[in-house]
Amino acid sequence: MEAESEKAWHHDAEPALKLKGISKSFGPVKANVDIDLSVAKGAIHGIVGENGAGKSTLMSILYGFYKADKGEIFIDGKQIEIPDSNTAIAAGIGMVFQHFKLVENFTVLENIILGVESGGLLAPSLDQARKTLAELADEYELQVDPEAKIEDLSVGAQQRLEILKALYRKANILILDEPTGVLTPTEADHLFRILRNLKEQGKSIILITHKLREIMDATDTVSVMRRGEMTDTVATKDTSPEGLAELMVGRKVLLKVDKAPANPGKNILSVRNLNVTDGQGVARLKGIDLDIRAGEILGIAGVADNGQSELLQVLGGMRTAEGTIALNGKEIDLSLGDQGRSRRQIGISHVPEDRHRMGMIMSFSAWENSVFGYHNEPEYSRPLGLANQIAIQNTSRNEFERYDIRPRNIDLTATFFSGGNQQKVVIAREVERNPDLLLIGQPTRGVDIGAIEFIHKQIVKLRDQGKAILLVSVELEEILSLSDRVAVMFEGTISGERVTSETDVNDLGLLMAGMGEATT
Amino acid sequence: MKFTFGAILGVCSALVVNQASAESAIIYDLGGKFDKSFNESAHNGALRYGEASGNSFSEFELQSEAQREQALRRFAQRGHNPIITAGFSFQSVLEVVADDFPDTNFVAIDTVVDRPNVRSVVFREHEGSYLVGILAAMASESGTIGFVGGMDIPFIRRFSCGYVLGARSVNPDVDVIQNMTGTTAAAWNDPVRGGELTKTQISEGADVVYHAAGGTGRGVLQAADDAGILGIGVDSNQNYLHPGSVLTSMVKLVDEAVFAAMSDGDAGGEFSTGIVSLGVDNGGVSYSLDEHNADLISDEMKAAVSAAEAAIVSGDLEVHDFMTTTSCPAS
Amino acid sequence: MNSNIPKWVDIGLIPGLNLLIAFALAGIGVLVVGESPYRALTILLQGALGSSYGIGYTLFYATSFVFTGLAVAVAAHAGHFNIGGEGQAGVGGIGVALICLSFLGDSHWLLVFPIAVLAAVAFGVAWAFVPAYLQARRGSHIVITTIMFNFIAAALLVYLLVNVLKVEGTLAPESRRFGEGARIPQMNEVGSWFGLQLASTPWNISFFVAVAACVFTWLLIWKSKLGYEMRAFGASAEAAVYAGISPFKITMVAMTISGAMAGMMALNTVMGESQRLILDAVQGAGFVGIAVALMGRSHPVGIFLAAVLFGILFQGGAELAFEMPAINRDLIVMIQGLVILFTGALENMIRWPISSFFDFRATAKEAAQ
DSSP states (O other), X not given: OHHHHHHHHOOSSSOSEEEEEEEEEXXXXXXXXXXXXXXXXXXXEEXXXXXXXXXXXXXXXXXXXXXXSEEEEEEXXXXXXXXXXXXXHHTTEEEEOSSOOOOTTSXXXXXXXXXXXXXXXXXXXXXXXXXXXXXXXXXXXXXXXXXSXXXXXXXXXXXXXXXXHHHHTTOSEEEEESXXXXXXXXXXXXXXXXXXXXXXXXXXXXXXOSOHHHHHHHOSEEEEEETTEXXXXXXXXXXXXXXXXXXXXXXXXXXXXXXXXXXXXXXXXXXXXXXXXXXXXXXXXXXXXXXXXXXXXXXXXXXXXXXXXXXXXXXXXXXXXXXXEEETTEEOOOOOSSHHHHHHHTTEEEEOSOIIIIIOOTTSBHHHHTTTTTTTSGGGBOGGGBXXXXXXXXXXXXXXXXXXXXXXXXXXXXXXXXXXXXXXXXXXXXXXXXXXXXXXXXXXXXXXXXXXXXXXXXXXXXXXXXXXXXXXXXXXXXXHHHOSXXXXXXXXXXXXXXXXXXXXXXXXXXXXXXXXXXXX | OOOOHHHHHTTOSOOOOOOOOSOEEEEEOTTOTXXXXXXXXXXXHHHHHHXXXXXXXXXXXXXXXXXXXHHHHHHHHTTOSSEEEESGGGHHHHHHHHHXXXXXXXXXESSOOOOTTEEEEEEOHHHHHHHHHHHHHHHOSSSEEEEEEEESSHHHHHHHHHHHHHHHHHOTTOEEEEEEEESSGGGGGOHHHHHHHHHHXXXXXXXXXXXXXXXXXXXXXXXXXXXXXXXXXXESOOGGGSTTTEEXXXXXXXXXXXXXXXXXXXXXXXXXXXXXXEOTTTTSEEEOOOTTTTTTSOHHHHHHHHHHHHHHHHTSOOOOOHHHHTSOSOO | OOTTSOHHIIIIIHHHHHHHHHHHHHHHHHHHTTOOHHHHHHHHHHHHHSSHXXXXXXXXXXXXXXXXXXXXXXXXXXXXXXXXXXXXXXXXXXXXXXXXXXXXXXXXXXXXXHHHHHHHHHHHHHHHHHHHHIIIIIOOOHHHHHHXXXXXXXXXXXXXXXXXXXXXXXXXXXXXXXXXXXXXXXXXXXXXXXXXXXXXXXXXXXXHHHHHHHHHHHHHHHHBHHHHHXXXXXXXXXXXXXXXXXXXXXXXXXXXXXXXXXXXXXXXIIIIIISSOOTTSSTTHHHHHHHHHHHTTTOHHHHHHHHHHHHHHHHHHHHHHHHOTTSOHHHHHHHHHHHHIIIIITHHHHHHHHXXXXXXXXXXXXXXX
C-alpha cells in the first residue's frame, strides 16, 4: 500500500518527511500506533481525525515535545532523532500552533528574532530580520508591519507572523494545527493563498484540521487517523468529504443536517437595546436587538470575541447588562446574583460555549454533572439540605441511556469522557428540562464527527417541538446548516441579519468582517 | 554587687527544712534557654550549679502552653526535687500542681505562688528601673528618653513605671517615649522591630533608650549604637554587647536565684519556702558598672544613684510598684 | 493521569512512604547529635502511644488539630485559603472564657458546655465573617485579610487579658480560673464511669465534639446541596455562576462554617485544659491545621488521621525531650517540619515515581494480553 501510493503521487525521489512505525503510549492509552507517513516536497498534506485520534501527539513527537516509544523519522531521506524543539527547528520543521506563542507587548520584529538573536546587541539582529521579513513578505504575500505591537495586530496577522517566524528560522516543513478556527472566511482564503505560494516554492506543508471542506480545497494528499492509528492515506482528488468522514468515524456519517422548513410560532424571546460594558470599561455589546420565535433556530455567526459570548452570558444570567430582555412577553431581571438559577426556573436552558470552564465541573463525577444548575430542584432534595443522590443518579443513568453516552458509567469523573460525550452530558441535562428557550454556544467544539451528527439532530428535534433556540457558533457551516435565520455579530453589534436560505458563506463573511451592509 | 542568700533567709515567712537528695530540675519558659535574656540567665545559673557541685540536673524547654502542666507533673512524678520554674506564667499551673505533690519542693521565679512547698522568688524590677531611669535622664542631652517594651502587660509596665519615676526624680521635665513591640509571643524575640521602634524614638529626639523586651532588645541596643546614642540593657549585664554605647544594664540576678535554689535542694543544703523578694536592698536588682561603661557614668551620676539606693534601702524612698495599683503615677 | 494508581496506594502507601522518608532524614539529625535514631523513634512512639497517659496527650493535641484542620478544609473546598484559624480560635477562646467566667461558671458543666460551644462558634464565626465579606463584596484577598485578623485577634486578647479579665496582683496576663461548674470532664473521668482506668490527661470530652464535627463535615461536603455548591464554586467560580450559585453566598457560608470549626478548637484548650483564658490558648494549632488539612486531603477521615499523627509528633516529641536531653526542642521542631514537608509540600515527589510505576505496570499488562 505504502509503496504503491508513493509511486502514485510522489514525483520527487526522497520525501521531505517520512515517518516509519512511530508508536507512543501514555500509560495504557495508546496515542500513536505504528504510524507511517510520507510527505513529498512541495506538497500540502492534510491530516484529519477526531479529537483524541492522535494527531496532536504525532505532531508533538515531530516537534520534539514527546519522544516516541519506537519508530524512525527521516528528513530528506536522512534519519534523525528529535529530542527537543530546537533540534526540530534546526532540521527545518516549523510549527504554527492553534494558540499563538507570541509575546503580546513585543513588536513583530522582536517576536521574529526571539530566541535566534545573534550577538549581544539587538540592533544588528533587528536590521537583519527587517530585511529578511521584507523579502519573505513579497515572496509569499505575507505582509505584516514589522514595527507593530502584537496586541495591535488582527488574529489573521498574528497567524501570518507565526508563519513568518517559522520561515525566518528556515523551515522547509511547516505544520499548521487547526489554523482557521480563529479566522474569518476572507482571512482563511488569504491563508490558503499563502500556503499555495509556499508549496510552489517547494515547501512541504502539513495541515491538521477537522474541517473537511478545507482538506478538499487545499491539500494534495490526506491521511486519516482513528484511535491512534493511521487508517488510510489517499490523494485528495480521489476522495470526498463523506468518504473522509466515514474513514474517521468508521461508519457512514450524515454530514448534511436533515431538517424540514421551520414553522415559527409566537415570539418567545425579545431583546431590546442591550448594552454591556466590561470591567475595563470597554463596550462589549452595543444596542443589540433580537427576536426569536417558537420553533425557530436563530444562528449567531461571527469571528470569536465579537460579543457572542457576552450575549450568551447575559441571557444565561451570568452577567449583568442594560436594556430589556423579555421571555414570553415577561421582562427578566438583569441584576446579578444567582440569576443562573432563576433563568432556569423561567424556562431558559443554557449549553455554554466552554463546557470545561462553565458547563461542567471537571473534577465531579458524571452524575454530579448531570444536575449541575438544577441541583436545587425539589426532586433532587431531601430534608436538612441534603441532596437526594439516588434521584440524581437515576436521572443521570436515564440520560446516559437515551443519549448513548459512553462509557456507560455515571460514577466516572468528567475528565474521563471524550469531548463528544462530555457535551452530550451537558446537552442532555439542558434539553431534558424541556425549556422554552435553549441557548447553545459552540455545540460541537471539540466534539467528534459521530457526536456532531447526534447533537445536531437533537437541536433540530427540539426546534420541531416548538422551542426557541439561540445558536452561537464560529463554524459558519454549522450555522448555515442548522439555523433558520442568521444574525452576524461584529464588534458588539449585529452587523446584519439574513434568512439562511437567502445567504451564503461569502455574504456572511463580509458581515463578519464588518463591511456587509455597506456593500449590499 | 553579689548578694548572699544566707542574708535573705531571714525574711522568709515560712521555713521548711527538707533534706532532699533527688536531682533538681528546671523548666524554661517558651522563649527557650538560649534567649540571651531571662531564660538564658536561669540556664546559666543551673550550669554554674552543675559545675560547682558536680551534680547533674534535668531541664525542659516548653514548646507549647499545654506542656506547662505536663512538664511540671512529669518532673514531680519522676521524683525531681526541687523543681524550678522560670517565668511568671507558671503561677496558675503551679498552684494546682504544688497541691498534688505536697512532698516536692517547687521554686517559682518572677511570680508568687502561695503554697507551703513553694519558694517564690520575685524581683523588684521597679527599683532597678528607677536607678537606670536616673542615669538615663542625667545622660540625656536632649531631654527626651525612650523605652521599648515587649508586650503591653502589667509585668512590663512595672519596668517602664519605675524608669519614668527615676528619670523624673532628677529632671521633672524629661519626655519619655514608650513603645511596645507586639501582641504575640513573637514580640519577645523580634530584634528587627525593636530596631525600628528605636529608630523612630531617636527621630523623635530620644538619645537614651531602655528596653525590657527579651530578645527584641538586641535590636534596640544595636540601633542605639548605630545612631550614636545610648541604650540600656536589661535582665543580665548587656554592657559588653556594644561597649561605649550601652549606658548601663538593669541587672536581675536570676542565675543567682536558680543557683541558690539548686544548692539549697542539695543533700547538704537547707531548702526554704516562702517569698523571697529581691531588690536594691539585698542586691537582687541593680545597675551594672564595668569597664565597658565606666566612661559613660560620671561621678555626679554615681552620686545621684547612690543617694537613691540609700534612700530605697532605708525606706525613705518607696518606688511605686505598678502591680500594687495597676496604674502608674507618672507617664 | 493517576487513573492507574489503586486507591490503597493513593491514601495509604504514598503517605506512608512520605512519613518513612521524613523519619529517615530526621534519624540522620538524631545521629548527628550522637543518639540512636532507633531508640529515639521508640521513645517517640512509646511516649505517644505506649500508655494511656501518652495516648491521652496525643489525642488532646489531635482534638485541637482536628478542629483547625476541618476549618482549613471546609474553606478550601469552596476555593478559599483560610489562614486565619489562629485568630478565629483565639477569639473563640474569648467566647468560651466569657461564658465560663460568667455566673454560668458556677452551675453545672452539662449546662455550661453547650452554651460554651455556641459561644465558641459565634465568636469564631464573627472573626471569619469580616474577611469573608471583604472577599465576597470588595475582592480583598482572604489570605491577606485573615492574616491581618490573626494580629488583631492577638491584640484584642492582650487588651482583654491585661485590662479586663486579669486577676489583681498577678503578673501573668491571664483570667482567673473558671469555677467548678465550668470544668468539663476529662477522658479519665469518662473512662471511670465505664470502669476504665485511664491516666489523668487534658484529653477531654471536646474530643467527641471534634469527632461529631468530622461527621458533620463529611455530610456537608459530600451529601448536602450546599457542599455540592461549595465544591463546584471551589473547582470553578465561573461554572458556579453559570449554574446559578451565588459566589457571595458560598463565600460567606463556607467561611462561616470554617470560622465555627476554628472557634470550637478553643473548647479543647480553654475549657478542657487550662481552665482559664491565657494569651496563647491556641498553641499554634491554627497553623498546624493547614498542614493537617493538606495532609488529610481535606477529607474528614484524612484530617482525623493526620491530626492524630501530629498529636503523636507533639506528645512523642515532648517525651523525647524528657528522655534524651541531647535532643533539644529545635531538633524536635525539625522532625515535625520534615513530616510537614514530605507529607504536605513534597507529596508529589514520591507520587510521581509511584504513578509511573503503576502506569508502566498497566502498559505491560495490556501488552501481555
